[in-house]
Amino acid sequence: MTHPNKSAKENTEHIDAAVIGAGFAGLYAVYKLRELGLTLRAFEKGTDVGGTWYWNRYPGASSDSESWVYSFSFSEELEQDWTWSKRFPEQPEILHYLQHVADRFDLRTAFQFETSVTNAAYDESTNRWLVTTDRGERFSATYLVTAVGCLSAAQVPDISGREKFQGLSYHTGEWPHETIDFNGKRVGVIGTGSSGIQAIPVIAKTAKHLTVFQRTPNFSVPSRNTALSAERVGEIKRNIKDIREFCRWSTIGQPYDFKQEEALQLKPEAVEEQLESDWQKGGFEWMFGSYSDLVFNKEANDLAADFVRNKIRSVVSDPKTAERLIPQGYPIASKRLPLDQGYFETFNRDNVTLVDLRETPIESIVERGVQTNETVHELDVLVFATGFDALTGPLTRIDIRGRDGQSLKEKWSHGPSTYLGVASRGFPNMFMITGPGSPSVLGNMPTSIEQHVDWICDCITHMREAGTTTIEPDAKAEETWGAHVQELANDTLFVQVDSWYLGANIPGKPRVFLPYIGGFGAYRTLCNKVAEKGYEGFALN
Numbered sequence: 001m002t003h004p005n006k007s008a009k010e011n012t013e014h015i016d017a018a019v020i021g022a023g024f025a026g027l028y029a030v031y032k033l034r035e036l037g038l039t040l041r042a043f044e045k046g047t048d049v050g051g052t053w054y055w056n057r058y059p060g061a062s063s064d065s066e067s068w069v070y071s072f073s074f075s076e077e078l079e080q081d082w083t084w085s086k087r088f089p090e091q092p093e094i095l096h097y098l099q100h101v102a103d104r105f106d107l108r109t110a111f112q113f114e115t116s117v118t119n120a121a122y123d124e125s126t127n128r129w130l131v132t133t134d135r136g137e138r139f140s141a142t143y144l145v146t147a148v149g150c151l152s153a154a155q156v157p158d159i160s161g162r163e164k165f166q167g168l169s170y171h172t173g174e175w176p177h178e179t180i181d182f183n184g185k186r187v188g189v190i191g192t193g194s195s196g197i198q199a200i201p202v203i204a205k206t207a208k209h210l211t212v213f214q215r216t217p218n219f220s221v222p223s224r225n226t227a228l229s230a231e232r233v234g235e236i237k238r239n240i241k242d243i244r245e246f247c248r249w250s251t252i253g254q255p256y257d258f259k260q261e262e263a264l265q266l267k268p269e270a271v272e273e274q275l276e277s278d279w280q281k282g283g284f285e286w287m288f289g290s291y292s293d294l295v296f297n298k299e300a301n302d303l304a305a306d307f308v309r310n311k312i313r314s315v316v317s318d319p320k321t322a323e324r325l326i327p328q329g330y331p332i333a334s335k336r337l338p339l340d341q342g343y344f345e346t347f348n349r350d351n352v353t354l355v356d357l358r359e360t361p362i363e364s365i366v367e368r369g370v371q372t373n374e375t376v377h378e379l380d381v382l383v384f385a386t387g388f389d390a391l392t393g394p395l396t397r398i399d400i401r402g403r404d405g406q407s408l409k410e411k412w413s414h415g416p417s418t419y420l421g422v423a424s425r426g427f428p429n430m431f432m433i434t435g436p437g438s439p440s441v442l443g444n445m446p447t448s449i450e451q452h453v454d455w456i457c458d459c460i461t462h463m464r465e466a467g468t469t470t471i472e473p474d475a476k477a478e479e480t481w482g483a484h485v486q487e488l489a490n491d492t493l494f495v496q497v498d499s500w501y502l503g504a505n506i507p508g509k510p511r512v513f514l515p516y517i518g519g520f521g522a523y524r525t526l527c528n529k530v531a532e533k534g535y536e537g538f539a540l541n
């Protein structure tokens with residue numbers, strides 16, 4: 001009989017880099033690391049590529065970024081060959097795009113699908129990461145690259161009796177592959193964040209009855225998604241280089257930026273007129289291509305918030321329902337602002353009921369449906385649009401251990417501690433793509449991902465050229481960065497409400513602002529400076 005440890009050791013495959021995840025980040029990381037000539041293995045829990053777009057197949061799932069920038073910029077040929085059908089790309093088309101990218105650049109061959117990384121432990125004696133999968137395989141890697149996504153750890157609330165429900169139930173972020181037929185069904189949706197707001201209008205069209213369980217009313221802006229004409233596609237493709245360059249240095253990685261003027265310097269009528277004209281265009285530009293004081297100054301923010309409140313009143317026929325849907329008491333966009341396609345209009349349908357959980361809270365889930373303190377809402381299907389353990393969850397759900405066996409989860413028990421959101425002290429040679437403390441979810445994700453992967457690959461190239469074997473942040477640099485991230489957030493209105501940006505949606509999660517809010521272009525400049533100064537703030541050995 002072979003000694004178990006010996007056998008495991010002998011079966012350990014040695015590679016340069018282990019990559020976790022096959023979404024936008026994992027695919028681009030594999031592409032770039034291969035270009036550097038690194039041997040690698042990549043692991044993905046799903047059966048195929050797609051990441052967020054593999055899992056979030058719920059009706060109405062769509063990106064809120066314009067399609068021509070919600071894509072890779074690393075290949076001009078890809079950019080010119082691929083044609084998006086709509087302004088905001090919907091889940092099936094994004095998934096198709098990522099599958100195309102995987103085929104075109106032969107990326108699937110690097111991946112092991114249906115494989116979860118369960119542990120990754122840094123071995124000080126060999127200076128390597130020992131990566132273990134749920135299939136019992138072991139890999140020894142010089143670099144560990146996490147491409148696990150920011151919103152990939154689904155959160156189902158701990159409502160008592162969940163297991164008793166006799167109907168079908170799904171979380172939006174773990175949606176089944178087969179089509180769910182809502183025809184003739186009584187459907188309930190818990191949650192009115194972006195996912196709920198996208199799904200509700202679509203489900204309402206076929207369900208016999210839809211009950212929306214709303215805890216906190218949300219602001220939402222119409223996306224006005226439309227098909228892209230051949231002329232528009234031609235224009236975008238001709239200008240794509242300039243558009244990309246603009247995004248790379250803009251505040252949120254999008255093809256627009258805040259206006260120079262501030263709302264409070266202008267006459268209220270002028271602001272109202274501008275908001276109305278931008279509202280007609282649809283999309284995030286209404287807020288994030290608007291006056292910069294909207295996100296800093298409560299008085300300015302109120303102008304935008306009241307504008308939306310009046311829109312809700314004008315759309316929703318029943319005044320009582322309208323008032324229940326109107327968000328009060330927190331600044332607009334301080335919770336992630338959804339884009340919608342007829343969300344508020346949906347509440348004018350005869351087959352849709354709004355249950356305000358502030359008036360009638362959920363007591364439990366029962367066999368027949370959802371029990372509030374007033375009645376049982378009978379359901380055949382229950383949809384949890386209840387969000388994610390954002391940014392840290394996807395990392396801490398893996399048992400990652402750095403120097404001296406310290407687990408990342410333990411280290412981050414009071415909030416994530418990173419330098420630039422890309423590395424964490426005590427975890428040498430581990431790189432996080434769009435980790436906590438980087439702009440990530442506050443910008444256009446593919447732009448954030450490309451910037452991180454490029455930076456990481458430049459860093460690895462530098463290390464290899466310099467003969468450096470380890471890199472990890474200095475204690476001081478990491479501490480300063482963490483304080484800077486919080487300081488910037490505290491200057492905005494984002495900290496005035498409980499949201500997943502602050503981890504406040506997860507019971508017991510420390511209230512710490514998770515992404516970097518200083519602007520994507522500014523962040524890129526900082527990262528470039530760190531690299532130019534020989535990776536200032538990092539210890540290279």
Ligand code: NA7
Nearest residue numbers: 151157191192193194195196215216336385386387388500
């Ligand atoms: P979000 O934005 O976290 O929204 C979750 C929603 O679920 C939100 O309305 C919550 O209400 C609600 N929720 C959560 N737990 C409960 C319980 N226990 N009872 C009732 N309602 C609950 O997640 P999404 O998936 O919509 O969006 C996540 C991001 O994915 C999105 O921003 C995009 O970037 C993509 P609450 O507001 O906490 O009162």
